[in-house]
Amino acid sequence: MKKSLGWFLMVVFLIVTISVFGEKVKITWWYESVTPTSLKAIEDNLIKPYEDTHPNVKIDILVKNQLQEVLRTAIIAGEGPDIIMTMGPAEANRFAAAGYLLPLDEYLTKYCLTDEIPDIFLDIGKVGDNIYSIPKSIESMGVIYNKSLFEENGWKKPTNSKEWIELLNNIKEKGLIPIAAGNANWKPTNEHYVTVYLNHYAGPENVYKALKGELSWSDPIFVDAIKMLKSDFKNFWPDYSIYSVLTQEDFVPLVSMRQSAMFIVGTWGFQWLTDPNYWPSNDEAGWFPFPNLREKVEYPIVDIGIGSTLSVNKNSPNAEEAAEFLMWILTYKEGIGRLLRDFPGEWIMPVEIPEEVVPSDVDPIFYEHVQIQYNLLEKDKYGYTTWTFLGPDTWQWCYEGIEKVWLGKITPEEYMKKWDEIFQEELKKGLVPPVPERRENSQ
Amino acid sequence: MKYKNKSKNIFSVGIFVFPALFINIFVILIPAIITFILAFFEWDGLNVPQFVGIKNFVTIFSETTFFNALLNNCIWLFIFLTLPVIMGLISAEFLRQTKWNFLLPVFFFPTILPIVVVGLIWKFIYHPIRGLGKYLNVVILGDPSIALYGIAFANIWAWWGFLCVVFHSAIQGISKELYEAATLDGANKWQEFRYITIPQIVPTLVFMEIMTIIWSFLVFDWVWVMTQGGPAGSTELLATLLYKKSFYSYKVGEASAIGVIISIFGFLGISLYYYLDKKGVEV
Numbered sequence: 001m002k003k004s005l006g007w008f009l010m011v012v013f014l015i016v017t018i019s020v021f022g023e024k025v026k027i028t029w030w031y032e033s034v035t036p037t038s039l040k041a042i043e044d045n046l047i048k049p050y051e052d053t054h055p056n057v058k059i060d061i062l063v064k065n066q067l068q069e070v071l072r073t074a075i076i077a078g079e080g081p082d083i084i085m086t087m088g089p090a091e092a093n094r095f096a097a098a099g100y101l102l103p104l105d106e107y108l109t110k111y112c113l114t115d116e117i118p119d120i121f122l123d124i125g126k127v128g129d130n131i132y133s134i135p136k137s138i139e140s141m142g143v144i145y146n147k148s149l150f151e152e153n154g155w156k157k158p159t160n161s162k163e164w165i166e167l168l169n170n171i172k173e174k175g176l177i178p179i180a181a182g183n184a185n186w187k188p189t190n191e192h193y194v195t196v197y198l199n200h201y202a203g204p205e206n207v208y209k210a211l212k213g214e215l216s217w218s219d220p221i222f223v224d225a226i227k228m229l230k231s232d233f234k235n236f237w238p239d240y241s242i243y244s245v246l247t248q249e250d251f252v253p254l255v256s257m258r259q260s261a262m263f264i265v266g267t268w269g270f271q272w273l274t275d276p277n278y279w280p281s282n283d284e285a286g287w288f289p290f291p292n293l294r295e296k297v298e299y300p301i302v303d304i305g306i307g308s309t310l311s312v313n314k315n316s317p318n319a320e321e322a323a324e325f326l327m328w329i330l331t332y333k334e335g336i337g338r339l340l341r342d343f344p345g346e347w348i349m350p351v352e353i354p355e356e357v358v359p360s361d362v363d364p365i366f367y368e369h370v371q372i373q374y375n376l377l378e379k380d381k382y383g384y385t386t387w388t389f390l391g392p393d394t395w396q397w398c399y400e401g402i403e404k405v406w407l408g409k410i411t412p413e414e415y416m417k418k419w420d421e422i423f424q425e426e427l428k429k430g431l432v433p434p435v436p437e438r439r440e441n442s443q
Numbered sequence: 444m445k446y447k448n449k450s451k452n453i454f455s456v457g458i459f460v461f462p463a464l465f466i467n468i469f470v471i472l473i474p475a476i477i478t479f480i481l482a483f484f485e486w487d488g489l490n491v492p493q494f495v496g497i498k499n500f501v502t503i504f505s506e507t508t509f510f511n512a513l514l515n516n517c518i519w520l521f522i523f524l525t526l527p528v529i530m531g532l533i534s535a536e537f538l539r540q541t542k543w544n545f546l547l548p549v550f551f552f553p554t555i556l557p558i559v560v561v562g563l564i565w566k567f568i569y570h571p572i573r574g575l576g577k578y579l580n581v582v583i584l585g586d587p588s589i590a591l592y593g594i595a596f597a598n599i600w601a602w603w604g605f606l607c608v609v610f611h612s613a614i615q616g617i618s619k620e621l622y623e624a625a626t627l628d629g630a631n632k633w634q635e636f637r638y639i640t641i642p643q644i645v646p647t648l649v650f651m652e653i654m655t656i657i658w659s660f661l662v663f664d665w666v667w668v669m670t671q672g673g674p675a676g677s678t679e680l681l682a683t684l685l686y687k688k689s690f691y692s693y694k695v696g697e698a699s700a701i702g703v704i705i706s707i708f709g710f711l712g713i714s715l716y717y718y719l720d721k722k723g724v725e726v
Binding site: 187239240243246250396 | 489576582586670
């Protein structure tokens with residue numbers, strides 16, 4: 001009896017020991033809503049290579065619909081994933097300011113990433129003296145168009161306001177919808193148009209000043225930008241009643257099938273071009289930077305945004321391992337290079353990708369866009385996207401209020417006046433994300 | 444002996460009541476109390492809440508979006524106090540008169556479908572390119588003047604069957620002699636409905652109307668699935684506004700204040716119930 005008991009206890013002890021010491025470190029990562037194909041691209045290009053080279057680590061990536069809502073609820077309960085993926089610096093910085101994120105400075109320094117990542121992308125993830133988030137998707141606004149349609153009709157890519165309006169009128173005369181658009185499954189789509197019109201009419205320097213609180217958002221230069229957007233929306237976008245029920249699954253094929261000529265979109269739009277559900281025809285697609293809408297604004301510029309950020313949950317039991325994984329992603333250029341092909345538009349990280357690791361079958365238009373974006377960024381020829389550089393209330397007014405302008409319920413003056421009121425309030429409370437300094441003499 | 448029996452009774456009753464009581468306290472009562480308290484605090488959901496008194500209520504009452512949402516809830520209430528109730532009554536009476544009870548599960552079927560599924564299906568039906576909406580001259584969910592009615596229509600489609608079943612059940616409790624007597628007196632079908640059916644099921648009718656008042660201010664899922672409060676806020680309801688304030692604007696205090704206001708309407712509905720009961724109205 002005693003002997004049996006002894007054997008039993010030894011077996012239990014062994015089982016417990018093996019399970020404790022043999023267990024892998026599990027890093028959880030909640031990812032936003034994504035297609036199975038794109039999820040597989042992340043697993044194949046990042047997760048599996050990491051697990052292969054780090055056999056004691058298991059990365060558990062879970063897709064969460066309504067990520068923004070579930071993430072906050074989990075984090076404040078002291079739970080949540082190890083890798084925190086947010087919608088942008090505004091959200092990440094809030095978590096950081098409340099003490100939920102791990103500072104990444106020592107890890108970035110350890111891997112010499114502070115030298116490689118441009119200051120603009122380090123600064124924007126800073127709260128106080130520490131960096132808490134790194135951009136996962138650097139994006140910019142532009143225009144994707146039906147290149148075959150343009151060539152057949154002799155239409156040129158516009159570079160200024162006059163060419164832009166002329167092009168839109170020419171397209172309209174052909175019986176096409178000049179600009180395909182819809183906000184049915186993402187109401188904040190409205191802000192994409194506000195972003196380009198503000199930056200390309202008022203100019204990035206004025207937007208910068210306004211973001212720093214040095215220029216009022218109700219300044220006539222911004223009001224005039226919104227007036228132009230109001231007029232163009234009425235004349236060249238689908239009717240508002242149609243616009244508010246269309247999704248990208250509806251309007252992107254319109255361009256491919258020549259019922260419309262182009263759509264204004266950020267870098268994420270490139271993933272649709274490789275999907276036959278979105279681009280069913282054999283027509284060629286193209287991209288051009290949004291034209292500048294006022295003479296004094298130089299061409300070209302791109303409106304830079306950060307679509308999502310990656311951080312580490314401070315309360316995670318595996319915080320260090322999670323931070324190491326994040327740094328590994330930034331240094332694993334082959335993986336990021338392959339994601340340019342397999343998940344275009346969503347994994348443009350702030351590190352230089354050598355040409356030799358970029359697969360030869362990356363969509364050339366997308367790759368050209370990434371190069372242009374990077375070059376313009378280097379030359380300080382960039383504007384500011386509203387979802388990256390505004391506080392949450394101003395951001396909400398930006399995309400909700402513009403609908404009232406389009407429907408004639410309020411004037412552009414009233415829209416920008418309220419924008420300024422909300423913004424100044426948020427600036428006082430420290431809710432506006434940090435705006436990296438512009439170099440002097442930049443546009 | 445008497446004391447022992449009483450303890451035993453309390454214990455036996457407690458065993459049956461405790462699980463439901465436990466759930467009610469921890470899932471309903473405590474969150475409700477916390478929500479009420481948070482309505483007087485400014486909280487972004489992350490940092491420590493700061494007491495601000497009635498500031499959240501003052502802020503909400505100064506916003507046109509709040510009154511717009513409240514108006515939409517009132518419109519919703521009016522629609523659901525009338526249309527589906529009338530449809531439920533007429534169909535229940537129809538089943539009584541024809542005795543085609545096999546139709547009951549058919550009428551009830553939409554009620555058991557998940558709201559998200561039904562909402563999405565109707566969204567596709569209304570779609571101006573991919574749905575039947577292309578045959579209409581109007582884009583229902585895209586037109587601010589009618590979008591709310593479009594959503595209500597979809598909800599009525601899924602709801603009236605439930606009311607039919609409830610009224611049908613109530614009608615089963617009416618003595619058949621009343622109808623026989625009416626027939627002998629020469630009453631027609633409409634008179635039977637008007638003078639027998641409706642008066643006899645007034646308690647059920649009143650109860651469902653009161654519940655409708657409460658439910659009308661809780662509506663969220665239909666609007667969220669179909670329009671998320673758009674276009675241009677024309678379908679915004681108090682519940683969707685609460686959700687946006689909490690999760691998009693990081694204003695949990697103001698969202699809680701809206702929650703308190705919603706519960707006031709629920710309280711008014713229940714008060715009406717007790718008032719009518721006290722007045723001797725059968726409820």
